[in-house]
Amino acid sequence: AQSVTQLGSHVSVSEGALVLLRCNYSSSVPPYLFWYVQYPNQGLQLLLKYTSAATLVKGINGFEAEFKKSETSFHLTKPSAHMSDAAEYFCAVSESGSFQKLVFGTGTRLLVSP
Amino acid sequence: GAVVSQHPSWVICKSGTSVKIECRSLDFQATTMFWYRQFPKQSLMLMATSNEGSKATYEQGVEKDKFLINHASLTLSTLTVTSAHPEDSSFYICSANPRDFFSYEQYFGPGTRLTVT
Numbered sequence: 167a168q169s170v171t172q173l174g175s176h177v178s179v180s181e182g183a184l185v186l187l188r189c190n191y192s193s194s195v196p197p198y199l200f201w202y203v204q205y206p207n208q209g210l211q212l213l214l215k216y217t218s219a220a221t222l223v224k225g226i227n228g229f230e231a232e233f234k235k236s237e238t239s240f241h242l243t244k245p246s247a248h249m250s251d252a253a254e255y256f257c258a259v260s261e262s263g264s265f266q267k268l269v270f271g272t273g274t275r276l277l278v279s280p
Numbered sequence: 281g282a283v284v285s286q287h288p289s290w291v292i293c294k295s296g297t298s299v300k301i302e303c304r305s306l307d308f309q310a311t312t313m314f315w316y317r318q319f320p321k322q323s324l325m326l327m328a329t330s331n332e333g334s335k336a337t338y339e340q341g342v343e344k345d346k347f348l349i350n351h352a353s354l355t356l357s358t359l360t361v362t363s364a365h366p367e368d369s370s371f372y373i374c375s376a377n378p379r380d381f382f383s384y385e386q387y388f389g390p391g392t393r394l395t396v397t
Binding site for chain 1: 390
């Protein structure tokens with residue numbers, strides 16, 4: 167069974183600083199990996215996805231993530247944080263071949279200070 | 281493209297009554313829709329998977345007689361919370377998977393906040 171671990175329930179950065187949100191996964195088969203963002207009282211928006219193509223994935227709003235099989239990681243980064251990036255971020259995994267069912271991590275709240 | 285709507289966005293109901301939440305894919309056909317529940321400051325927990333024209337598949341621990349799911353068409357799924365109790369108060373989010381073999385994505389609705397008094 168798949169699982170996702172997101173280290174750090176809260177991450178605080180200053181505006182303009184590097185954003186790093188960590189995600190480690192467990193899967194018995196090659197995984198598909200996703201990062202979603204959720205703003206208060208809203209649904210989830212897909213930031214980026216890894217589906218066994220390029221290991222460095224670029225997403226929307228300047229975010230990117232790198233799939234590292236040896237480390238079973240899929241960390242999310244952004245070179246320079248904006249105030250508008252403050253939100254909840256979820257990492258999710260699904261099994262290739264059964265790509266529909268998503269398992270979510272516990273989420274990381276990104277706080278951005280001026 | 282790939283917009284999913286939910287109605288209502290929020291609802292308050294009295295204990296013992298039933299509430300229906302609609303999930304629609306507005307610009308694509310969805311072979312599969314998913315229903316999630318999210319408690320405050322927690323992650324999303326999958327409740328059930330619904331496929332058009334067939335019975336929903338519920339996750340372990342989810343009462344199928346309490347959370348009735350109907351996937352009547354390729355663009356509409358409904359979740360009915362029957363005999364609601366205060367502990368059913370939560371944020372319910374649906375998602376839809378397009379009728380496209382090459383699509384790995386789920387598109388999420390904006391969520392419905394249910395408060396049971």
